[in-house]
Amino acid sequence: MAADERAGHRRPTTNDVASEAWGSRGTVSRVLTGEGYVSKGAWAAVLKAVRQTGYVANRHARGLATQRSKTVAFVLSEPRHRLFEDPNFSILLRECTRALAVHDIMLVLTIAGDQTGRERVATITGPLDTPGGVERLAGFRNVLGDVDRSRIATGDYSRESGSAAMP
Incomplete structure (x- = not known):
């Protein structure tokens, strides 16, 4: 489906690119991230499909996927x-x-x-079984050293967990 056919509709997805390129979402992902093997023919087909569909990577979705x-x-x-x-x-x-x-x-x-003159600085990490949560905690400790555990809360990146962590 060409970009002009979708005018006024939802943004094209990697599924749309895969369909246009007669390939899989995995192939599209490997081309877009530059990771993994993709044949020259498939690579060219995906890039052509990206142009035809008007696909633009969603930065926020990619951030969630890669943490x-x-x-x-x-x-x-x-x-x-x-x-x-x-x-x-x-x-x-x-x-x-x-x-x-x-x-x-x-x-x-x-x-x-x-506000930066406040005496207590705290952090809300992500889940500590994810690289993002672990790295956020490590960065906090790297800057502030050994801090009281009450200044560290674990969240899941949702607004609700952030609100619960900072009463």
């Missing part, structure tokens, strides 16, 4: 007005964004302002 968000948070601990008054911040943000973009990593700006 990696490919996102870096830039936390500005200065008052908001400093972001616009100090020319160094804009240069720093621009260069960080450029450097991360080379690796297909997004930068998210968070303005904490006066």
